[in-house]
Amino acid sequence: MSENDVIVETRDLVKIYGDGEEIRALDGVSLTVRRGEFVSIMGPSGSGKSTLLYVLGALARPTSGQVLVNDQDLAKVKNLDRFRNETMGFVFQLHNLIPTMTALENVEVPLHEQKMSGKERRGRARDVLELVGLGDRLPHLPNQLSGGQCQRVAVARSLVNQPSLVLADEPTGELDSENSKEIVDLMHDMNHRLGTTFLVVTHDPAVARRTDRILIMGDGRIVREDIIKDPYTEDLRILKESPLGQAVLEGREDLVLDGVALFHEGQPTEAARLLRELLQHV
Numbered sequence: 181m182s183e184n185d186v187i188v189e190t191r192d193l194v195k196i197y198g199d200g201e202e203i204r205a206l207d208g209v210s211l212t213v214r215r216g217e218f219v220s221i222m223g224p225s226g227s228g229k230s231t232l233l234y235v236l237g238a239l240a241r242p243t244s245g246q247v248l249v250n251d252q253d254l255a256k257v258k259n260l261d262r263f264r265n266e267t268m269g270f271v272f273q274l275h276n277l278i279p280t281m282t283a284l285e286n287v288e289v290p291l292h293e294q295k296m297s298g299k300e301r302r303g304r305a306r307d308v309l310e311l312v313g314l315g316d317r318l319p320h321l322p323n324q325l326s327g328g329q330c331q332r333v334a335v336a337r338s339l340v341n342q343p344s345l346v347l348a349d350e351p352t353g354e355l356d357s358e359n360s361k362e363i364v365d366l367m368h369d370m371n372h373r374l375g376t377t378f379l380v381v382t383h384d385p386a387v388a389r390r391t392d393r394i395l396i397m398g399d400g401r402i403v404r405e406d407i408i409k410d411p412y413t414e415d416l417r418i419l420k421e422s423p424l425g426q427a428v429l430e431g432r433e434d435l436v437l438d439g440v441a442l443f444h445e446g447q448p449t450e451a452a453r454l455l456r457e458l459l460q461h462v
């Protein structure tokens with residue numbers, strides 16, 4: 181694995197809370213996350229999942245151990261707020277939207293620290309809200325939106341600064357199964373389309389099953405790791421390597437796939453276009 185493939189690396193992370201009776205919330209966590217990976221973190225209440233996300237997101241300092249994000253040692257970063265703002269996005273269980281701000285204004289918040297005009301800021305925020313399917317809800321306040329829509333706004337806010345890493349703490353915890361699926365679909369879509377790395381804490385096995393890897397925590401440690409092989413993605417990878425997949429990617433003519441024409445009158449058909457898009461993202 182080359183250096184650049186790794187986005188997060190921790191070495192023997194320990195986090196102790198309290199002065200009197202000490203609580204070892206993290207008790208030696210060493211972890212490597214590859215760029216573009218979609219990782220879930222599970223484990224019982226109190227096992228240290230949120231603490232791990234806080235430490236990775238530089239929202240809490242470890243008692244000992246090291247965190248590298250994009251090859252930068254968080255303990256040595258001069259301007260942590262700026263680094264965080266440029267590199268990471270956060271989504272929490274309770275979406276934490278500002279109640280007096282519209283959907284659009286909430287999504288603009290992470291951009292206030294960046295040098296750009298108000299017009300550009302609004303444009304960027306509008307684009308991501310459209311991406312999450314809320315282009316028609318820009319002027320709505322959080323209390324005029326459903327729980328699922330608020331969480332979509334929160335996901336849009338986490339993505340607006342185009343972070344390479346999104347840390348999400350039970351983003352679907354308050355949602356019913358249908359809304360939960362929509363939020364997870366959305367995150368997968370962003371993962372495929374933008375290559376954003378996701379680390380998602382969840383109690384929901386249905387959410388975890390859809391990720392590349394499940395880390396299971398217990399008493400401040402990673403006690404198990406499950407690699408999920410997504411058969412659909414696996415099939416697409418095989419197709420991509422095949423002569424047919426290569427031909428589609430290279431835009432060669434006269435191809436027919438199971439009776440579906442990929443070219444018609446010298447132009448790629450809609451089927452060819454869709455297939456190429458799918459193959460380009462595996």
Ligand SMILES: Nc1ncnc2c1ncn2[C@@H]1O[C@H](COP(=O)(O)OP(=O)(O)OP(=O)(O)O)[C@@H](O)[C@H]1O
Pocket residue numbers: 197198203204205223224225226227228229230231232
């Ligand atoms: N600010 C704090 N001060 C003292 N102890 C804390 C603090 N935050 C968390 N803890 C303790 O650290 C341990 C790990 O907590 P953490 O919130 O990381 O667990 P979790 O796995 O996210 O749990 P849950 O699934 O309930 O959200 C717990 O024992 C908790 O009580």
Ligand SMILES: [Mg+2]
Pocket residue numbers: 229230231349
């Ligand atoms: Mg927690």
